[in-house]
Amino acid sequence: MITWNTLTSAQQKDALTRPVMALAGSVKSKVSEIINAVEQRGDEAVLELTRQFDCNTLKTLPLSSRQLTELASQVNDVTRQAIEAAYANIKRFHIAQQQPAVVVETRPGVICEQHSDAIESVGLYIPGGSAPLPSTVLMLGVPAQVAGCKTRILCTPPNVNGTIAPEIAYAASLCGIQKVFLCGGAQAIAAMALGTQTITKVDKIYGPGNRFVTEAKQQVSQRNDGAAIDMPAGPSEVLVIADASANAQFVAADLLSQAEHGEDSQAILVCSSKEVIEQTQRAVESQLQVLSRQSTASVAMKNARYILTQSVDESVLVSNQYAPEHLIVQTEDARALLPAIKNAGSVFLGAWSPESAGDYASGTNHVLPTYGFARTYSSLGLSDFVRRYTVQEITQQGLQEIGQTICVLAEAEGLDAHKRAVSIRLQALEEASK
Amino acid sequence: MITWNTLTSAQQKDALTRPVMALAGSVKSKVSEIINAVEQRGDEAVLELTRQFDCNTLKTLPLSSRQLTELASQVNDVTRQAIEAAYANIKRFHIAQQQPAVVVETRPGVICEQHSDAIESVGLYIPGGSAPLPSTVLMLGVPAQVAGCKTRILCTPPNVNGTIAPEIAYAASLCGIQKVFLCGGAQAIAAMALGTQTITKVDKIYGPGNRFVTEAKQQVSQRNDGAAIDMPAGPSEVLVIADASANAQFVAADLLSQAEHGEDSQAILVCSSKEVIEQTQRAVESQLQVLSRQSTASVAMKNARYILTQSVDESVLVSNQYAPEHLIVQTEDARALLPAIKNAGSVFLGAWSPESAGDYASGTNHVLPTYGFARTYSSLGLSDFVRRYTVQEITQQGLQEIGQTICVLAEAEGLDAHKRAVSIRLQALEEASK
Known part of the structure; x- marks a missing residue:
């Protein structure tokens, strides 16, 4: 068990460091x-x-x-x-x-659109x-x-x-x-x-x-x-935030369901109650005995980390720093924490939302960013199977509206032909109006 | 000038092949x-x-x-x-x-959400x-x-x-x-x-x-x-689809505004009118004379391709095959072609929508997938600056609703601990209800 606030920030960083993915x-x-x-x-x-x-x-x-x-x-x-x-x-x-198409008339006669296509x-x-x-x-x-x-x-x-x-x-x-x-x-x-x-x-x-x-x-x-490709990959991982109200048997079952994936799976409990951590550790030991993949899970659990914090808010900060693939929140009012939660691939709120639900059947996708990639990559979703592209349609009036802006900027950037593509059109309009 | 339908499909592929990006x-x-x-x-x-x-x-x-x-x-x-x-x-x-958050109750008591965060x-x-x-x-x-x-x-x-x-x-x-x-x-x-x-x-x-x-x-x-990173990069490129109604001076100006970017810029005209192609070629020659970046643009225009097609529909197919970063459509009813257009990063509809508008001022983003990456990558947009993540909150009733499904699938996949994370909860509910 690690007591978070007794660590230096270097030690905190260490405590959350994932094993190096050394590829031979x-x-x-x-x-x-x-x-x-x-x-x-x-x-x-x-x-x-x-x-x-x-x-x-x-x-x-x-x-x-x-x-x-x-x-x-x-x-x-x-x-x-x-x-x-x-x-x-x-x-x-x-x-x-x-997603419906986005259609915006940014200036009169200047229609900008965003569409998506498979x-x-x-x-x-x-x-x-x-x-x-x-x-x-x-x-x-x-x-x-x-x-x-x-x-x-x-x-x-x-x-x-x-x-x-x-x-x-x-x-x-x-x-x-x-x-x-x-x-x-x-x-x-x-x-x-x-x-x-x-x-x-x-x-x-x-x-x-x-x-x-x-x-x-x-x-x-x-x-x-x-x-x-969809996203970079690393070993699967779960971080559980729990408080004194958490059911240690449930927490242990969730940590183990991660651990059985592979010997390199990461399972981390961040908890503001010392008692719940100790109960969870005992529950892990006893639940391990009956698992069919006991040998895999017990190797993974050797690397499990139990982090004691001073408050649920501190637990959230630890999670944000780790950026877990799966984040399970078993606290008194789990949803209230959602606004503060950052960098998690998929969040499971409350005692009745085990990770297995999202792995199989609730409807969310189980392909998620691991290894801290949740800081920038998204949970797999419909948008990974489409490409977004933009469309614009400008009327004569619209071009007159923004033509000067384009010409000034093109000139500032020394792109003469860019300017001419507009000025040649504005000239044509002027001549036509005579 | 290349007449598209006289080419074998290997020659067609050749005609649209980009120069190899050979990195020393x-x-x-x-x-x-x-x-x-x-x-x-x-x-x-x-x-x-x-x-x-x-x-x-x-x-x-x-x-x-x-x-x-x-x-x-x-x-x-x-x-x-x-x-x-x-x-x-x-x-x-x-x-x-x-984008607003997506919130769906996939089964009674099973709430699945998609949120995004910067x-x-x-x-x-x-x-x-x-x-x-x-x-x-x-x-x-x-x-x-x-x-x-x-x-x-x-x-x-x-x-x-x-x-x-x-x-x-x-x-x-x-x-x-x-x-x-x-x-x-x-x-x-x-x-x-x-x-x-x-x-x-x-x-x-x-x-x-x-x-x-x-x-x-x-x-x-x-x-x-x-x-x-945002997306892979390659030389900038434009493909213009034109028909007999197109203004050759405008088309030439658009090709040149691409060509002035760099000697490796790609400019392609796909046109169902031989006359417009010839007029455009002449207009390119004369407009080139007055450009400040004439030397760059003329090198790029040496690699420009003028492809003659039999119809606007065929032109669209050529464009779809090339997957241009910028696609300018100067045809009689440009918008009518939109549903058939695939694989373009940004589409400019009609005679009054030059690429410069999107480069500078209309509102769309000018960071776009080049080198055929438009087949899978998107035009840079807000979603490239956010991460999407999922959230689920399952009630006791919800878990009873999908619990059996999870257990059967976990068992089929030999993941015992996944099953137990659910069954341990279902058991607790059963005991509580006694």
């Missing part, structure tokens, strides 16, 4: 080799790597739409209903994010691993569908049998994904960014992944012929 | 050296480089607020009024972009060069001010006398810039991204610059301890 140079060069291979040999390289890493008998990358339908139909009723319920809530929340083609990446991630399919697939992105493809590594989980297939079909390709890792990212014979080149790539995927996304986003 | 390896390594120097030696390194490149007698990096006020007061009345008029229009348009500290970069760029100060400073970014600093290289243009100072003071630092190039970007003794470390950096600045922005944005 070998990962960078391996990824760059894979990107080169995919660029040069296309499908052949992707298939080769997929056989090597995922399924050595795989014949072809695309999952046919018959296979997709067949797989989707295998989902059991209970899971199907849960996927549908989550899909409906996520869709509702992302539809609500649609990014034409998007590629969604769903990692493989020990269990399928249908929730991530929904978090990426729903906003792409609501935005109206014309081309929506999905890459996910096949299992050893050369297929994917029915849950993934069902979620993908709900989101109207047009093509599913059986590949993962850096090779999948390279294929979507550069295109191959069968995999469509897309404009932007979304989704989580291991360090090879993350590095591949960084590398393709730096290429002019590559693809944009 | 020496730029990359030079920039990385500068960033290291600033990281290690702070102000000392920045001052050293500024003396070397900009003003060898410079004593200190910050411009005092007295100096700023003094400089600002030197602007002549005509220019002051023009800066004020542009400021007012830009402000109006960016205020209109403010990015706390921003750094604006204004390049030096032969003439001052007050318009760019406004384009970056106004949205930062409207968003309410708490810390707003500006870096710009000093002239040989160790000062800056009064126009820059006046625009900066209108935008409420708190600190101006006399430095430019990669060293200014490094200083804002990493912080020095006198230059504040900022969360996000905005603004145009030469290849050293651009490369420095890329490099700091890839560092976990660096800063986010």
Whole structure:
């Protein structure tokens, strides 16, 4: 337990410092080799790597739409209903994010507008691993569908049998994904960014992944012929603000639900009650015993931090400094703190709003900025699937209204032709009026 | 003149290919050296480089607020009024972009919200060069001010006398810039991204610059301890769609106003009338003669392309494929084409809407995605100065409503602790109701 106000500001900074994300140079060069291979040999390289890493008998990358339908139909009723319920809530929340066009007449006859339009083609990446991630399919697939992105493809590594989980297939079909390709890792990212014979080149790539995927996304986003990406990635993290009114069992359960994600997950409790911290520590110990991912969670919890503050307000300042991906607030009047809260990716207010709700089913997106990126990056939303562009339409009167301003500024900046593009028009108007 | 429909699709692609932005390896390594120097030696390194490149007698990096006020007061009345008029229009348009919070009750008792909040500290970069760029100060400073970014600093290289243009100072003071630092190039970007003794470390950096600045922005944005950046950069470009009704003199003036930006500027006319193309070519020749930046513009115009199409609709398809930074539409009913127009950063409708209007004074932002990035990146706007985050507040009833969905999905994904964070709460509710 760390008592915040006994620390120097350097020690405070230390207490909130995330472990360095040191990427082995070998990962960078391996990824760059894979990107080169995919660029040069296309499908052949992707298939080769997929056989090597995922399924050595795989014949072809695309999952046919018959296979997709067949797989989707295998989902059991209970899971199907849960996927549908989550899909409906996520869709509702992302539809609500649609923005009307902005239209302003800044001066008489000078109409300025801001519109948004779907990014034409998007590629969604769903990692493989020990269990399928249908929730991530929904978090990426729903906003792409609501935005109206014309081309929506999905890459996910096949299992050893050369297929994917029915849950993934069902979620993908709900989101109207047009093509599913059986590949993962850096090779999948390279294929979507550069295109191959069968995999469509897309404009932007979304989704989580291991360090090879993350590095591949960084590398393709730096290429002019590559693809944009959703946001930089780091280990998942939660910060819980609690006070004396908090239920320590709930707080412990929330910290552990973060910790089970991975050994590098960060869980931080910032609490103005010493008793609640101690109760939480005991509750963590006892709840850990029954978890299926106990070994992962206990490694992560070794790095958990318990910070004692003097007040809830001080707790908020600690959180603002850390800039957590997830912020859970279990205090007496959680909503009252909202105006003071800065730099959090997603905020969960009150005792009945566990992070799992946002991870799966409430409607908010679970793709969030980690590693302090919440200071500048946004929670994934509809606007990440659209491009905003401006439009202006100026009438003759409008140009007369602002023409002088343009000419003076263009002259101040030494841009003669800019000035002439206006003066030639003003002259034409003058001549016409004679 | 290129006749579009006589080209194969490979030739069409070729005709719209931008020159490769080949960055000499020496730029990359030079920039990385500068960033290291600033990281290690702070102000000392920045001052050293500024003396070397900009003003060898410079004593200190910050411009005092007295100096700023003094400089600002030197602007002549005509220019002051023009800066004020542009400021007012830009402000109006960016205020209109403010978004209300999104609040949706996705299920009874499940409240999902999306809010936005200003990015706390921003750094604006204004390049030096032969003439001052007050318009760019406004384009970056106004949205930062409207968003309410708490810390707003500006870096710009000093002239040989160790000062800056009064126009820059006046625009900066209108935008409420708190600190101006006399430095430019990669060293200014490094200083804002990493912080020095006198230059504040900022969360996000905005603004145009030469290849050293651009490369420095890329490099700091890839560092976990660096800063986010506005968007990738490339040479400026315009595409004009015209038909037989277009005024060739206006079209020529618009192409030239792009061409005077730099020798690598791209100007493309896509026109369904052979006559208008020929008239425009002649008008370009004659207008070039009187331009002050004739030598720059004529180099750029050597790479200009004149593409003849069979219809306005075909012209729109060409533009969509190119994804221009600026798109000027001089056709009979320009607005009617808007729904079909994709992938343009900013669209100028009709004969009386020259690009210069948006560059300076109409209200729209002139920081726009170039080099085809308009496919995924947006025109700079208020939302680039805020972060969106989500909030959820779930009632007891709400959790009972979606609890089962969360538990089923968490189980499908093998995330036991996620499930327990809900079930432990549902159990508590059940016990309480007994």
